[in-house]
Amino acid sequence: MLIQDAEIQGEISQVRLRSGKITAIGPDLEPDPSESVMHARGGALLPGLQDHHIHLLALAAATESVPCGPPQINDQEALKRALKEHASNLQPAQWLRGVGYHESVNGELDRNRLDALIDSHPVRIQHRSGALWILNSRALAEITPASGIFPDGAEKDEQGRLTGRLYRADAWLRSQLGPRSLPPLSEVGQKLASFGVTGVCDATPANGQSELEAFARARASGALPQNLLLMGHTELPASPYPGIERGAVKYMLDENALPAEDDLIAQIKDAHGQGRGMAFHCVTRTELVIALNALERAGATAWDRIEHASITPPDLLDWLARLPIAVVTQPNFIFERGDAYTVSVESRDQPWLYRCAGFLHAGVPLAGGTDAPFGEPNPWAAMQAAVERRSASGTLLSLEEALSPEAALRLFQSPLGSPGRKSNSIQVGQPADLLLLKVPWSRARDRLDAADLQATWVDGQQIWNDGEELGQ
Numbered sequence: 001m002l003i004q005d006a007e008i009q010g011e012i013s014q015v016r017l018r019s020g021k022i023t024a025i026g027p028d029l030e031p032d033p034s035e036s037v038m039h040a041r042g043g044a045l046l047p048g049l050q051d052h053h054i055h056l057l058a059l060a061a062a063t064e065s066v067p068c069g070p071p072q073i074n075d076q077e078a079l080k081r082a083l084k085e086h087a088s089n090l091q092p093a094q095w096l097r098g099v100g101y102h103e104s105v106n107g108e109l110d111r112n113r114l115d116a117l118i119d120s121h122p123v124r125i126q127h128r129s130g131a132l133w134i135l136n137s138r139a140l141a142e143i144t145p146a147s148g149i150f151p152d153g154a155e156k157d158e159q160g161r162l163t164g165r166l167y168r169a170d171a172w173l174r175s176q177l178g179p180r181s182l183p184p185l186s187e188v189g190q191k192l193a194s195f196g197v198t199g200v201c202d203a204t205p206a207n208g209q210s211e212l213e214a215f216a217r218a219r220a221s222g223a224l225p226q227n228l229l230l231m232g233h234t235e236l237p238a239s240p241y242p243g244i245e246r247g248a249v250k251y252m253l254d255e256n257a258l259p260a261e262d263d264l265i266a267q268i269k270d271a272h273g274q275g276r277g278m279a280f281h282c283v284t285r286t287e288l289v290i291a292l293n294a295l296e297r298a299g300a301t302a303w304d305r306i307e308h309a310s311i312t313p314p315d316l317l318d319w320l321a322r323l324p325i326a327v328v329t330q331p332n333f334i335f336e337r338g339d340a341y342t343v344s345v346e347s348r349d350q351p352w353l354y355r356c357a358g359f360l361h362a363g364v365p366l367a368g369g370t371d372a373p374f375g376e377p378n379p380w381a382a383m384q385a386a387v388e389r390r391s392a393s394g395t396l397l398s399l400e401e402a403l404s405p406e407a408a409l410r411l412f413q414s415p416l417g418s419p420g421r422k423s424n425s426i427q428v429g430q431p432a433d434l435l436l437l438k439v440p441w442s443r444a445r446d447r448l449d450a451a452d453l454q455a456t457w458v459d460g461q462q463i464w465n466d467g468e469e470l471g472q
Helices: 056-062 075-089 111-119 137-145 170-177 186-194 209-221 261-273 285-296 314-321 332-344 357-361 379-388 405-410
Strands: 001-006 011-018 021-026 038-039 045-047 049-055 095-103 122-128 131-136 154-156 162-167 197-202 229-231 244-253 278-282 305-308 326-329 367-368 435-436 451-457 463-467
Touching: 001 045, 011 095, 011 229, 011 261, 049 261, 049 367, 056 095, 056 186, 056 209, 095 326, 111 131, 111 137, 122 137, 137 162, 137 170, 137 229, 154 229, 162 314, 186 197, 186 451, 209 229, 244 405, 261 278, 261 285, 314 357, 314 405, 332 379, 367 379, 379 405
Parallel strands: 001 038, 049 197, 095 122, 197 229, 229 244, 244 278, 278 305, 305 326, 326 367
Antiparallel strands: 001 011, 011 021, 045 435, 122 131, 131 162, 154 162, 435 451, 451 463
16 A cells, blocks of 8 residues: 655655555655555654553443443433433343442442342442442342352441442452353454554453453454553463563552562562563552562562552652653543542642653653543543643643643554553554544644544554545
8 A cells, every 4th residue: 555645754755555564655656556545635644552551341341331420420310310221221130231430420339329220130330440340239139159158359338238349359240140252342443443543452450361362363353453462360371363462460459458568579570480561550659659669679670560650749750760660641531530539539649640741751651541441442532631631620630740742642652562662653664553644743733633533554454444435
């Protein structure tokens, strides 16, 4: 393929793609007789975006689930209507699955409150943090094991009765629900392609052999056209499949149930022994302290990374900067959750929420991920949030952490295996993982809108376009 009249770093060029690579760039290239042509008309040609933190199977499942929190659902009555409307389309006894719940909708949801909203079907609703499932009484009855023994994450009230709240119990819950087919990934693959995403890092801690094989099937069929870096547990095998690489061991720190320090250090060393990094989920000060201490004592490497770094005050930023590790942040949460943060996060911590400029000024490698489905999967919206630092209501949060549009774009341009380090570029010999905008960068930078996208390529194959036919 020849892409004609594309803007590359401010200059108009022609770009030839062959055998998955960029093979020629120049002002005077002419199409070969059998070569397809894409007319860029001065639109910016950019390296494809890399979403460095996403959960693909959960995102696919979320497309068939009921949104239960902001911005779609903002109060109890709206939640009740949404649940009942969805239930009206289900068979009797069919499970209803909800996602994205937040306490601003109806307080601390438990089985009793959920029963009052809907008791016609077994219901499970995931909190937007991803750490909690809330089940109604019908659902609890269906998953109660014969032994009557629930996992440690099953909350009980003062009388010893289950509240329906299950913390960090995803694997157990799946085992009780029984064999279920994994959700199809074609819709997710196309949605990401429409945003110009050509590579993703799946940061799901439970990923193992079965998930690896499911992703390999999805890539082979074309349902998931993006390249994939797969995090998971310690038993996740190395990938023999093209376009899929094994990533870090994902570790979910929880400040209410912290591991012994020596055990954590041993797990880091085990990950390093496999040629893998350790990726720590850190959303509180305490969790970040625990992760940094363990990494420093174990011998941190460039493979290691901090996911979220939601609250990073100056002393912890200095500590981070002394270690060779990257941070993968979610600036979209400033827009999506900023209004809730102004209420729920201590005032002393609000200046340090989802920092951007501070990390870069300190020399910390910084990359971006959407955390979809716990955030919206649109990297352009995340870039805009990194630039504007505004909540959905317009409240400014730490404007000094704002980035330029170019720096925001770079959050999603580093290679999957080295987040926040040198960005991908458009050069002869590089993989043809590209996106084309309808407008020059000078116009796109002012709005950072996915609607400006014209086409996306992975390995030189066009995986999405806005409907325009190719020229010949």
